[in-house]
Amino acid sequence: MNARLILACLIALPPLHAAEKKKPKDGEPPPPPAHLLFVNAVEDRGLAFVVLDGQDVQRRGFRNGQVTGWLGVASGARQVRVEHEPLGIVEKESDLAPGSHHALIAHNHSQPQPETGRPPRPAIGVLWVDCDEAARGRAGDDKVPLTVINATSQPEIMLKTGALKLKARRLQPVKARVSAEGSFLSLTLEREEEKKDPPSDDSQEPQEASPLASVNIEEKAAFFVVLIEKTPGEIAAATFSLALPAP
Numbered sequence: 001m002n003a004r005l006i007l008a009c010l011i012a013l014p015p016l017h018a019a020e021k022k023k024p025k026d027g028e029p030p031p032p033p034a035h036l037l038f039v040n041a042v043e044d045r046g047l048a049f050v051v052l053d054g055q056d057v058q059r060r061g062f063r064n065g066q067v068t069g070w071l072g073v074a075s076g077a078r079q080v081r082v083e084h085e086p087l088g089i090v091e092k093e094s095d096l097a098p099g100s101h102h103a104l105i106a107h108n109h110s111q112p113q114p115e116t117g118r119p120p121r122p123a124i125g126v127l128w129v130d131c132d133e134a135a136r137g138r139a140g141d142d143k144v145p146l147t148v149i150n151a152t153s154q155p156e157i158m159l160k161t162g163a164l165k166l167k168a169r170r171l172q173p174v175k176a177r178v179s180a181e182g183s184f185l186s187l188t189l190e191r192e193e194e195k196k197d198p199p200s201d202d203s204q205e206p207q208e209a210s211p212l213a214s215v216n217i218e219e220k221a222a223f224f225v226v227l228i229e230k231t232p233g234e235i236a237a238a239t240f241s242l243a244l245p246a247p
Contacts, residue, residue, distance in 0.1 A: 034096035041151035143177035186211035
């Protein structure tokens with residue numbers, strides 16, 4: 001192995017346990033914990049498991065659409081592994097800042113196989129979402145912070161809430177500040193209107209689409225909606241929130 005290759009390998013390696021070097025001095029309180037949340041958005045097959053520093057978060061695993069609550073973990077360098085049966089394993093070492101909030105969203109992924117020339121094989125991917133930015137106050141207004149994450153196989157999904165329309169591209173969180181009336185905010189799919197002959201019975205009225213997600217906006221929080229597929233083409237949603245800091 002030549003010197004250039006050794007240097008390249010060293011540069012590629014993440015810093016190990018950088019945060020653990022900053023231990024509190026004697027008598028100082030420990031730093032506040034970091035927080036993780038997990039969403040299983042893998043299409044409905046098998047179970048997903050989250051392993052934190054070698055320990056299962058929940059031994060029975062998580063089914064499609066399940067969301068954990070916020071899990072308090074020691075800040076610093078943490079080894080996170082997401083396992084899915086039968087799609088494989090994703091590992092990441094992350095330096096979690098004290099008081100930070102990250103959502104881990106497991107989703108379907110295609111793994112290229114250039115060495116064999118075979119078609120991409122089904123695998124698991126994990127999207128890390130930094131949730132703190134969305135919860136930094138309401139900028140002096142009453143609009144609701146909303147983040148939508150399309151974790152389905154569809155390249156983009158159009159949604160609407162009231163008069164607002166949102167385009168959610170796959171694995172690209174879209175952020176909005178939504179004006180809402182009443183206690184709940186609902187998201188529905190925007191579908192192309194099918195051209196049909198008007199019904200012969202004047203008593204029939206067009207049915208409104210059922211909401212994909214509905215959140216209680218009386219809670220002073222930033223809201224997150226993760227679009228998932230229960231089965232191919234059947235879109236559902238998983239939701240969670242993060243309390244807004246005091247002004």
